[in-house]
Amino acid sequence: MATFxxxxxxxxxxxxxxxxxxxLDLLASAVLLLDDAGVIEHANAAAEHLLGMSQRQLxxxxxPACFADGEVLERSLQEGREERFAEKGQPLALARPxxxxxxxxxxxxxxxxxxxxxxxxxxxxxxxxxxxxxxQQWQQAAAQREVLRNxxxxxxxxxxxxxxxxxxxxxxxxxxxxxxxxxxxxxEADRLHLLVDRILAPHRTRRQIDAVNIHxxxxxxxxxxxxxxxxxxxxxxxxxxxxxxxxxxxxxxxxAVLNIVRNAAEALSQMPRHFPGxxxxxxxxxxxxxxxxxxHALALELLVIDNGPGxxxxxxxxxxxxxxxxxxxxxxxxxxxxxxxxxxxxxxxxVESRVGRTEFQLLLPLSPTSGEGxxx
Ligand SMILES: Nc1ncnc2c1ncn2[C@@H]1O[C@H](COP(=O)(O)OP(=O)(O)OP(=O)(O)O)[C@@H](O)[C@H]1O
Ligand SMILES: [Mg+2]
Numbered sequence: 482m483a484t485f486x487x488x489x490x491x492x493x494x495x496x497x498x499x500x501x502x503x504x505l506d507l508l509a510s511a512v513l514l515l516d517d518a519g520v521i522e523h524a525n526a527a528a529e530h531l532l533g534m535s536q537r538q539l540x541x542x543x544x545p546a547c548f549a550d551g552e553v554l555e556r557s558l559q560e561g562r563e564e565r566f567a568e569k570g571q572p573l574a575l576a577r578p579x580x581x582x583x584x585x586x587x588x589x590x591x592x593x594x595x596x597x598x599x600x601x602x603x604x605x606x607x608x609x610x611x612x613x614x615x616x617q618q619w620q621q622a623a624a625q626r627e628v629l630r631n632x633x634x635x636x637x638x639x640x641x642x643x644x645x646x647x648x649x650x651x652x653x654x655x656x657x658x659x660x661x662x663x664x665x666x667x668x669e670a671d672r673l674h675l676l677v678d679r680i681l682a683p684h685r686t687r688r689q690i691d692a693v694n695i696h697x698x699x700x701x702x703x704x705x706x707x708x709x710x711x712x713x714x715x716x717x718x719x720x721x722x723x724x725x726x727x728x729x730x731x732x733x734x735x736x737a738v739l740n741i742v743r744n745a746a747e748a749l750s751q752m753p754r755h756f757p758g759x760x761x762x763x764x765x766x767x768x769x770x771x772x773x774x775x776x777h778a779l780a781l782e783l784l785v786i787d788n789g790p791g792x793x794x795x796x797x798x799x800x801x802x803x804x805x806x807x808x809x810x811x812x813x814x815x816x817x818x819x820x821x822x823x824x825x826x827x828x829x830x831x832v833e834s835r836v837g838r839t840e841f842q843l844l845l846p847l848s849p850t851s852g853e854g855x856x857x
Contacts, residue, residue, distance in 0.1 A: 505523070505525040506525050506526040506527075507721070508525060508527060508721075508765070509527060509765045509782075510527060510602050510603065510604050510765075510767070510768075511524075511525065511527040511528035511530070511531040511532070511602065511603040511604070512524070512525045512527070512528055512600060512601070512602050512603075513525075513528050513539070513544060513600070513601040513603070514597040514599070514600055514601075515544050515558075515597060515598060515599040515600075515601060516597060516598055516599075517562065517598040517599075518543075519543055519544050519545060519554075519555070519558045519599070520541060520542065520543055520544065521539050521540055521541065521542045521543075521544050522540065522596075522597055523536070523540070523597070524536050524539040524540070528603065531575070531583075531603055531605070532547060532575065532577065533577050544558075544601060545558070547575065547576065548573045548574060548575055548576060549573075549574040549575070549576040549582055550573060550574050553571060553573060554573060554587075554589070554601075557569055557571065557589050558589070558599065561589060561591045561598075561599060562598075564591065566591070567590070567591055568588055568589065568590040568591065569588070569589045570586065570587065570588045570589075570769050571587055571589075572584060572585065572586060572587070572606070573585050573587045573603075575603070583605060584605070584606045585603045585604060585605060585606060586603075586604045586605075586606055586769075587601060587602060587603050587604070588601070588602040588768055588769055589601050590602070602768065604767075611831055611833075611842070612770065612771070612772070612829060612831070612844065614831060615829040615830060615831035615842075615844075616772075616773060616829060618801060618831070619773070619801075619820060619824055619829060622801050622802055622803075622817065622820055623824070625802055625803065626803060626817065626821065629680055629803050629804075630680065630681060633677045633680045633681050634681075636673065636677055637674070637677050640670055640673055640674055640677070643666070643670055644666070644667055644670040644671070644674075647663045647666040647667050647670065648663075648667065650663050651663040651664070651667070676812060676814075679812065679814050679818075680803060680814065682818065688730040688733065688825065689730050689731075689732070690728055690729060690730060691728070691729070691730075691731055692726040692727075692728060693726060693727050693728070693729045693730075693731045693734055694726050695724060695726075695727060695734075695764055695781055695783060695845075696720050696722070696724070696764065697731075698731065698734050698735050698738055699718070699720070699738065699762045699764070699783070701735050702735060702738045702739045702742050702762075703716045703718075703742070703762065705739060706739070706742050706743060706746045706760075709743070709746065710746040710747075710749070710750050713746055713749045713750035713752075713758050714745075714746055714749045714750075714758035714759060714760050714787075715757070715758065715759055715760070716760050716761075716762065717759060717760065717761040717762070718761075718762055719761055719762065719763040719764070720762070720763075720764050721764050721765050721766060723766070724764050724765075724766055724781055724847075725766075725779070725847055727781055727826075727845055727846070727847050729826045729845070730822075730825075730826075733822045733825070733826075734822065734826070736818065736822065737818070737819045737822040737823055737830075737843070738783070738785070738843070740815040740816060740818060740819045741785045741815075741816070741819055741841045741843075742760065742762075742785055743815070744815060744816070745760050745785060745787035745789060745839065746758075746760065747808070748787065748789035748790055748839070749787060749788075749789045751789075751790065752789060752790065757788075758787070758788065758789065759787065759788045760785070760786070760787045761784070761785070761786040761787075762783070762784075762785060763782075763783070763784040763786065764781065764782065764783050764784075765781075765782045765784075766779055766780070766781065766782070766847070767779070767780045767781075767782050767844070768780075770844065770846075772827060772828055772829050772844055772846060773824070773827060773828075773829065775827065775846070777846040777847070777848055778848045779846075779847040779848040780828075780844050780845060780846050780847055780848075781843075781844070781845045781846075781847050782842060782843070782844055783842075783843040783845070784840055784841065784842055784843075785840070785841040785843075786838065786839070786840045786841075787838075787839050788837055788838060789837075789839060790836060790837075791834045791835050791836040791837065791838070791839055792807070792832065792834040792839055793807045797832075797834060800816050800832065801816050801817055801819075801820045801830070802817060803817040804817075805817075816830075823843055823844075823845065826845050826846075827845070827846045828843065828844050828845035828846060829843075829844045830842065830843050830844075
């Protein structure tokens with residue numbers, strides 16, 4: 482959508498038609514361009530797929546006729562002509578011949594100075610359900626994290642005393658055999674100290690907010706992971722280069738993406754030797770998204786997809802909880818840190834996983850809360 486907007490607002494009329502249409506095809510969301518009467522003049526590739534019709538079949542169709550509740554769209558088109566809104570969100574039900582009704586979130590944008598009068602964006606509501614679920618998971622995990630954080634504080638104080646006492650004892654001992662015991666106490670105290678520090682980390686560090694280019698973040702992470710796992714995987718970049726910069730803490734965002742990507746690389750490195758491990762980094766712009774109760778006109782979607790073994794079923798519901806790990810040497814803090822960082826940026830993280838495909842979705846707001854539109 483941002484691709485379309487940027488092209489449409491910069492290019493003169495003639496070239497708009499040529500420069501904007503190909504980029505529309507790259508968009509993940511389905512887009513229809515309508516004339517003033519509501520007739521479809523162009524459908525992008527995602528719209529062809531969603532509506533189950535080719536571009537040729539769609540061209541010339543009266544758009545409201547594609548929906549079970551077409552009169553709702555008809556009314557909105559009329560309001561749009563009367564300039565009663567600039568863009569309007571509303572749920573619509575798609576009536577595809579021979580298949581079930583598909584429920585959609587739609588956004589109708591009134592265009593000015595363009596060869597088309599309206600732009601209609603369609604998105605399956607499934608994505609919204611996923612966001613709601615991620616929101617719920619976050620609330621649960623936040624409560625758990627609070628308990629864990631208090632516990633971590635309680636552990637830290639006596640731990641200092643324990644370590645100090647072991648050191649004093651060590652200074653008094655001369656027998657090598659006994660010294661070994663104090664060394665174990667000190668080493669274990671240090672390990673626990675480090676763990677507690679990691680649990681407390683996201684709450685303690687000061688954030689430095691800058692304009693962050695998500696693709697720079699992805700490239701940093703890709704370089705780090707390729708250096709660590711040079712043979713286990715290939716990285717596929719599927720970037721929407723029109724994604725605007727977001728406001729956030731660059732280092733923290735690198736940490737969050739790295740934790741997700743490193744997990745994927747670790748999983749892929751466990752696959753048989755010649756397995757073609759593939760990790761995809763995909764960025765897209767989503768419009769009119771509610772994250773944590775806040776409505777945003779634009780949000781960034783970053784998908785990290787791998788073709789590895791999938792998250793063990795027993796862990797799937799809990800992987801964002803602290804100390805949940807499927808690895809013998811894992812601390813299980815990586816994803817809980819991801820969730821904390823993403824939440825501090827006003828976003829959400831969720832996962833869908835099965836054997837052969839694990840997809841982490843990171844949603845981060847790109848714009849301040851919006852009062853525009855009236856979806857939901
Ligand atoms: N892409 C993935 N494929 C398969 N399993 C995964 C994937 N991502 C996460 N997991 C599972 O989720 C678990 C939790 O991940 P998390 O990053 O929170 O902890 P960890 O990797 O075990 O330890 P840490 O990151 O703290 O060193 C992992 O142990 C692993 O079993
Ligand atoms: Mg990890």
